[in-house]
Amino acid sequence: METNRQDLNRQLAQMLKGGVIMDVTTPEQARIAEAAGACAVMALERIPADIRAAGGVSRMSDPKMIRGIQDAVSIPVMAKCRIGHIAEAQILEAIEIDYIDESEVLSPADNIYHIDKTKFKVPFVCGAKNLGEALRRIAEGATMIRTKGEPGTGDVVQAVSHMRLMQSEIRRLVSMSEDELYEAAKQLQAPYELVRYVHENGKLPVVNFAAGGVATPADAALMMQLGAEGVFVGSGIFKSGNPAKRAAAIVQAVTNYKDTKLLAELSEDLGEAMVGINEHEIELLMAERGK
């Protein structure tokens, strides 16, 4: 059998399902995340809340820093490159990263084109606010999708809107007759074959995680109940009072997202949550980057 890279890359995302992917900035944080039950870590120099605070141009992290995190843990290590920055992605592939996040959290390098991800062996996850964006990213070769949310805010409202919108658009496609799919593809600005797949299967052809503003076990459970297959937690953990305890509680909340008694216990005594900012108080909407 010929090794099909795209299938293998979609399948790695399948193995991450039901798990929590945590942003980390140091090997020490990576070890805390792994011990708390992270199914993967996202290595980056600054977490989104600090990127937001610092302003300026935000770029791919130092490969040496990412290597330090790869050496510290045995779980998959992801890293971010700028939207459209082919060379940053090539560098991340060269250090054998397990997943590249072509991310709106960093400053976009290209205002029109995303990376042609089919040219890479290494897998890509991309953010999406709606079904059209998700299917365009999949057409470009993304093998995992996440909601964009509004990163670094600790405010889950955008992740909720994106997930709800995507799910309702999927239900709408499922309910259509076959001859309506051509027009639907036109409206979604997405390839007909992918629209047809969603119509027939009632889901994306790749795993779909929630991301952006998840800060508590309740936030994580909310996203799972809305149809997320797993959760990214960015600033929410290491910007809080007790990262190890909060991380472990969020991991458990994702596994047992329907058990309300357990969720109540998990939400107790977690210390201070990240302060956060409301979506309407911020000037820079990262979710609007790359459509």
Place this chain on the structure above:
Amino acid sequence: MRIAVLALQGAFIEHEQALQRLGVESFEVRQKKDWLQSKDGLILPGGESTVQMRLLRELSLLEPIRQDILNGLPVFGTCAGMILLSQGHLGTMDIRVRRNAYGRQLGSFNAVGKVAEVGDNIPMTFIRAPYIEEILSDKCRLLAEVDGNIVAARQGNQLATAFHPELTSDIRFHRYFLKLTSS
């Protein structure tokens, strides 16, 4: 026939779908009270073994599952599930397993091979896979090798694969496991 599928983290739905194709009922185990239901076998799915081990401990599932396997409950572990069965984890199989034995995601690959007792031309999907470094007793039987590394083994009615039969359309492995549960 009713099969329990450990559903703490990972690709458990894929196993449920494979069982469904064979017309076999399954249920998810997410906490201790799920484990109390009657069952004829257990599947430990792929995912991250570090996460699954931590959740098994936190949810007080580790010992009950270990005891039931030792008391003869048939079990099938794929990838992370094979790691759980190995020494240093649940430890019910006499195997020593090397995690991430093929390196990072760029080392993931497909193969086709012969598996003793199961069949020829079995499609095998290895995702950041482990392999069995050593079989530690003659109670455990080697079922398959790829490039000289042990990738499948059976000890009584405990079955372990480094690869993911649940990610392929080939249902021979699940059928073979169901045969183990009824013998």
